[in-house]
Amino acid sequence: MLTPIKTLAVCLGLASHSVALLRATENSTHLTLANDRFSVALARSNGHIVDATLDGQDLLGPVSGNTGKGPYLDCSCIPSGFWTPGGTANLQLLNGTDSTGTPWAGIIMSDTYKPTNQTLSQYFFLRGEETGLHAFSRVTYFNATTPYLRSLGELRTLFRPNTDLWTHFSTSRDNHTPAPLAATFSNALTVQDATSYLGNTPSDPYVSQYSDYFTKYSLAESWRTHDVHGQYSDGSHSNDGSTFGAWLVHNTVETYYGGPLHADLVVDGIVYNYMVSGHFGAPMPNITHGFDRTFGPQFYYFNRGGPETSLAELRADAAQYADPEWNAEFYDSIAEYIPNFVPGSRRTTFEGKVNLPKGAKKPIIVLSENKQDFQLNVFDTKSLQYWAEIDKSGGFRIPRIVEGTYRVTIYADEIFGWFIQDNVKISRSSKQNTFTWREESAGTELWRIGIPDKSSGEYLHGYAPDTSKPLQPEQYRIYWGNYDYPAEFPSGVNFHVGQSDIAKDLNYIHWAFFPSQGNHLLDEPYYNNTNNWTITFDLTRRQLQHAKTATFTVQIAGTKTANGNTKWTPSDSQYANLPWTLDVNNGAYESTWVIPYYRSGSCGVRSAVACQNIEHHFDFPVAMLRQGGNQFVLSLPFNASSVETALLPDALYVQYDALRLEVK
Ligand SMILES: *[C@@H]1O[C@H](CO)[C@@H](O)[C@H](O)[C@H]1NC(C)=O
Ligand SMILES: *[C@@H]1O[C@H](CO)[C@@H](O)[C@H](O)[C@H]1NC(C)=O
Ligand SMILES: *[C@@H]1O[C@H](CO)[C@@H](O)[C@H](O)[C@H]1NC(C)=O
Ligand SMILES: *[C@@H]1O[C@H](CO)[C@@H](O)[C@H](O)[C@H]1NC(C)=O
Numbered sequence: 093m094l095t096p097i098k099t100l101a102v103c104l105g106l107a108s109h110s111v112a113l114l115r116a117t118e119n120s121t122h123l124t125l126a127n128d129r130f131s132v133a134l135a136r137s138n139g140h141i142v143d144a145t146l147d148g149q150d151l152l153g154p155v156s157g158n159t160g161k162g163p164y165l166d167c168s169c170i171p172s173g174f175w176t177p178g179g180t181a182n183l184q185l186l187n188g189t190d191s192t193g194t195p196w197a198g199i200i201m202s203d204t205y206k207p208t209n210q211t212l213s214q215y216f217f218l219r220g221e222e223t224g225l226h227a228f229s230r231v232t233y234f235n236a237t238t239p240y241l242r243s244l245g246e247l248r249t250l251f252r253p254n255t256d257l258w259t260h261f262s263t264s265r266d267n268h269t270p271a272p273l274a275a276t277f278s279n280a281l282t283v284q285d286a287t288s289y290l291g292n293t294p295s296d297p298y299v300s301q302y303s304d305y306f307t308k309y310s311l312a313e314s315w316r317t318h319d320v321h322g323q324y325s326d327g328s329h330s331n332d333g334s335t336f337g338a339w340l341v342h343n344t345v346e347t348y349y350g351g352p353l354h355a356d357l358v359v360d361g362i363v364y365n366y367m368v369s370g371h372f373g374a375p376m377p378n379i380t381h382g383f384d385r386t387f388g389p390q391f392y393y394f395n396r397g398g399p400e401t402s403l404a405e406l407r408a409d410a411a412q413y414a415d416p417e418w419n420a421e422f423y424d425s426i427a428e429y430i431p432n433f434v435p436g437s438r439r440t441t442f443e444g445k446v447n448l449p450k451g452a453k454k455p456i457i458v459l460s461e462n463k464q465d466f467q468l469n470v471f472d473t474k475s476l477q478y479w480a481e482i483d484k485s486g487g488f489r490i491p492r493i494v495e496g497t498y499r500v501t502i503y504a505d506e507i508f509g510w511f512i513q514d515n516v517k518i519s520r521s522s523k524q525n526t527f528t529w530r531e532e533s534a535g536t537e538l539w540r541i542g543i544p545d546k547s548s549g550e551y552l553h554g555y556a557p558d559t560s561k562p563l564q565p566e567q568y569r570i571y572w573g574n575y576d577y578p579a580e581f582p583s584g585v586n587f588h589v590g591q592s593d594i595a596k597d598l599n600y601i602h603w604a605f606f607p608s609q610g611n612h613l614l615d616e617p618y619y620n621n622t623n624n625w626t627i628t629f630d631l632t633r634r635q636l637q638h639a640k641t642a643t644f645t646v647q648i649a650g651t652k653t654a655n656g657n658t659k660w661t662p663s664d665s666q667y668a669n670l671p672w673t674l675d676v677n678n679g680a681y682e683s684t685w686v687i688p689y690y691r692s693g694s695c696g697v698r699s700a701v702a703c704q705n706i707e708h709h710f711d712f713p714v715a716m717l718r719q720g721g722n723q724f725v726l727s728l729p730f731n732a733s734s735v736e737t738a739l740l741p742d743a744l745y746v747q748y749d750a751l752r753l754e755v756k
């Protein structure tokens with residue numbers, strides 16, 4: 093039964109009769125935005141939304157500390173760390189009517205951290221009969237005497253209820269779970285920072301259906317196809333048995349960072365909008381004098397279904413708004429109130445065609461900061477990003493792009509490398525765009541291992557489902573210590589090309605050693621045959637004849653160096669930059685590639701298989717190869733570790749995307 097939702101969807105298009113419904117009011121203690129179904133109240137005392145109701149149902153519960161609030165804004169951006177603005181804020185109530193004739197109301201919260209003169213502002217708008225809030229967040233820093241402050245470590249909004257209304261988490265169409273019960277955590281064992289073993293409570297719905305381990309990182313998502321995430325109420329704790337959803341919709345992605353490969357936390361009892369973080373090695377901008385950037389819009393959406401309405405149905409209702417063209421007239425109408433937000437008059441549609449290499453699967457085109465890897469697009473504070481899936485005929489279309497000069501990047505599954513073109517000018521007068529991508533080649537391919545797809549998901553414990561639980565989450569989502577590497581690879585990784593199976597014989601993480609730190613199932617670090625992986629392969633005389641140069645390509649989907657998630661300054665640790673060595677046929681050729689510190693980030697230990705991607709080509713004389721059996725050893729330094737201040741593994745590691753050998 094989805095009747096109430098369908099009715100709502102129809103109402104959204106018919107705004108003309110709704111003028112009387114929208115109220116923006118203030119009194120001595122609160123600012124309130126309300127229509128007939130939905131209302132929020134922001135308290136003057138702390139600058140936060142402290143009440144939210146839909147059809148009379150309280151969505152937040154009582155305030156307790158920072159729970160029972162939201163959405164509200166915070167950051168890791170002041171010299172001492174985190175700051176939650178609002179307590180000394182200027183608050184402003186706005187209202188108007190957009191170009192479609194639909195009334196809207198808004199609240200601007202703007203607070204300055206006096207010691208440094210940093211200002212954080214949060215904008216919320218309620219439009220017509222919609223049951224949600226359009227959200228923008230702005231960060232400024234003007235301080236000429238201290239031109240470099242620090243990095244913008246985190247910026248996020250949080251819908252943080254304090255009620256048992258919410259029973260389930262939904263991170264993507266295919267990944268959802270009942271929430272663990274609060275009581276289960278009193279019986280939990282902390283196994284790693286922010287990671288608990290809950291297996292002592294097998295009756296808990298999360299434990300019985302999803303995993304014995306709970307970490308918010310299991311519930312992260314990557315941005316490429318992300319539409320919406322949130323929490324669901326199955327009605328067991330609502331006033332009248334109705335089901336509810338609280339969602340964050342990615343209707344636009346232009347002000348996030350890291351392109352479609354960025355992954356972040358989405359829901360864990362809090363419904364997040366992570367605008368900036370260093371999770372999984374993501375890049376963070378510096379806060380320097382003159383920094384002024386507005387993030388958004390995103391849409392916090394609340395919906396209600398009948399007692400039988402499923403999580404999937406409420407989610408699908410929310411997902412329809414994950415479209416940058418949705419509500420474009422409205423956004424243009426409020427643009428004057430939102431510094432840095434560009435209205436439609438300076439936006440255009442970017443469309444055209446890509447001639448793709450043969451065999452390209454799931455091709456994608458990305459626009460991002462000019463002359464930067466889109467994974468590191470945080471240098472220009474005005475930089476924006478967009479992407480679109482390329483269709484079967486090579487066509488693509490990206491609407492509402494801000495006019496400007498961008499880098500175009502194209503990549504695809506099954507294809508090594510990237511297509512990159514800088515200085516692509518996009519304006520309202522620019523014509524059809526055609527790009528031709530020829531796959532990089534260093535001659536004849538002798539073999540490849542894995543699928544070039546910017547992830548290590550195809551290897552052991554990657555994307556394969558965990559069939560031990562009914563909801564079968566992908567194995568990489570589960571805490572890494574759950575997998576007994578010493579038992580699975582007693583004599584290390586020995587992969588024979590053409591015989592071994594990537595899904596069984598290659599681990600999703602190449603460890604320098606298998607750590608006991610952060611691993612409750614292991615007492616001592618395990619070193620045996622761990623840092624060196626052996627690849628063997630047979631070659632025929634014909635494969636080698638007439639060839640002079642061999643090229644071995646290694647594409648990496650994630651690296652943890654001793655620099656951790658610190659992005660722009662190398663630490664003085666020995667392995668801030670991580671040496672990765674190829675040995676061909678027992679010393680016939682040996683070369684070391686040093687993976688730079690700024691590619692580092694927690695990846696596999698934070699339940700990920702796709703983080704910063706980077707690649708390297710080793711060229712060497714074909715004479716180093718031989719007819720018959722050959723051997724490559726892929727080495728990380730023995731016992732390479734980092735110093736961890738939290739309960740986290742100290743082992744350094746890489747995660748492979750794909751490998752291949754070519755000769756020419
Ligand atoms: C002010 O508004 C809030 C939220 O609507 C309400 O709870 C409160 O009672 C109001 N206070 C006064 C003094 O009217
Ligand atoms: C804003 O609200 C005021 C007071 O309720 C109302 O008189 C005015 O018409 C509204 N403005 C717009 C543009 O809707
Ligand atoms: C600029 O930042 C420095 C260091 O954080 C601080 O001492 C100074 O007061 C700030 N200046 C202003 C104008 O806030
Ligand atoms: C503090 O920041 C504001 C903008 O938020 C700016 O107008 C002002 O000049 C800054 N003050 C100083 C002393 O730099």
Ligand SMILES: *[C@@H]1O[C@H](CO)[C@@H](O)[C@H](O)[C@H]1NC(C)=O
Pocket residue numbers: 240376377378470471660661
């Ligand atoms: C941040 O500042 C550091 C130190 O000045 C610099 O090396 C780095 O390139 C800067 N990063 C960005 C994204 O601006």
Ligand SMILES: *[C@@H]1O[C@H](CO)[C@@H](O)[C@H](O)[C@H]1NC(C)=O
Pocket residue numbers: 620
């Ligand atoms: C490590 O390998 C050595 C030699 O292969 C073996 O003797 C030893 O038992 C192994 N240690 C462990 C802990 O597996």
Ligand SMILES: *[C@@H]1O[C@H](CO)[C@@H](O)[C@H](O)[C@H]1NC(C)=O
Pocket residue numbers: 623624675725727730
């Ligand atoms: C790892 O391999 C390298 C290169 O073959 C070799 O020099 C080193 O001795 C090996 N280390 C271990 C611990 O086996």
Ligand SMILES: *[C@@H]1O[C@H](CO)[C@@H](O)[C@H](O)[C@H]1NC(C)=O
Pocket residue numbers: 619731733
């Ligand atoms: C590994 O390195 C640590 C210091 O980081 C050291 O304490 C330990 O003894 C080393 N283990 C081996 C087997 O070399």
